[in-house]
Amino acid sequence: MEIRQNLLNFLSTIPDNVKLVAVSKTKPIEDIQEAYDAGQRIMGENKVQDLVAKVELLPKDIDWHFIGHMQTNKVKFIAPFVKLIHGVDSLKLLKEINKQGAKNQRTIDCLLQFHIAQESSKFGLNMEEATTILNSDEFQGYNNLRIVGVMGMATYTDNEIQIRSEFSTLVNYFNTLKSSFFDTKEEFKEISMGMSGDYQIAIEEGSTMIRIGTKIFGNRNY
Numbered sequence: 001m002e003i004r005q006n007l008l009n010f011l012s013t014i015p016d017n018v019k020l021v022a023v024s025k026t027k028p029i030e031d032i033q034e035a036y037d038a039g040q041r042i043m044g045e046n047k048v049q050d051l052v053a054k055v056e057l058l059p060k061d062i063d064w065h066f067i068g069h070m071q072t073n074k075v076k077f078i079a080p081f082v083k084l085i086h087g088v089d090s091l092k093l094l095k096e097i098n099k100q101g102a103k104n105q106r107t108i109d110c111l112l113q114f115h116i117a118q119e120s121s122k123f124g125l126n127m128e129e130a131t132t133i134l135n136s137d138e139f140q141g142y143n144n145l146r147i148v149g150v151m152g153m154a155t156y157t158d159n160e161i162q163i164r165s166e167f168s169t170l171v172n173y174f175n176t177l178k179s180s181f182f183d184t185k186e187e188f189k190e191i192s193m194g195m196s197g198d199y200q201i202a203i204e205e206g207s208t209m210i211r212i213g214t215k216i217f218g219n220r221n222y
């Protein structure tokens with residue numbers, strides 16, 4: 001019951017146009033089912049193995065988002081069903097996603113992940129790298145994937161000014177890419193930013209998609 005209440009309370013505080021990805025990583029099937037029964041249809045996982053196991057056991061109309069670091073050799077396991085891959089940060093990975101998309105006769109939606117945090121441990125592209133990828137001949141031939149926007153994680157800090165500035169940087173990247181590469185592509189519209197600790201700032205800065213775990217499912221013990 002607690003998850004249902006958490007979810008409904010949470011949804012009442014966010015604007016209708018912001019999509020909620022309920023981050024169910026490490027959580028058991030029953031918890032995810034409870035969120036589903038309360039109406040939630042978008043779930044996020046960050047480990048391929050866990051995602052594949054959970055898909056089997058839960059309703060088929062869940063949109064599964066992969067939010068973790070995607071390893072090239074694991075794309076094949078989620079390619080048949082994944083709705084959106086958030087963390088795409090190399091041409092090599094795009095190549096594999098396209099290949100697996102073709103194999104499954106699908107077009108797989110992806111977000112380009114940008115490095116916006118000060119911490120060096122987080123994955124992601126800078127603008128120069130993204131531009132190189134998008135200009136490459138190889139990329140032009142990828143017909144079994146679509147880039148539908150950008151994703152980023154802010155520094156884990158109490159400093160609101162810093163978080164705000166990092167999210168604002170991601171929005172600038174989005175706008176620049178939109179006008180340079182995706183002007184005619186309606187599907188390029190998502191800015192995935194904001195987690196339990198910083199989603200309010202993310203929404204104020206223009207997030208279209210927030211990824212929320214703790215605030216819905218409670219603390220994770222790992």
Ligand SMILES: *Cc1c(COP(=O)(O)O)cnc(C)c1O
Pocket residue numbers: 023025046067068194195196197211212213214215
């Ligand atoms: C775990 C995770 C989240 C959710 O984190 P919470 O702080 O629990 O809301 C969001 N995005 C990514 C990429 C994650 O790995």
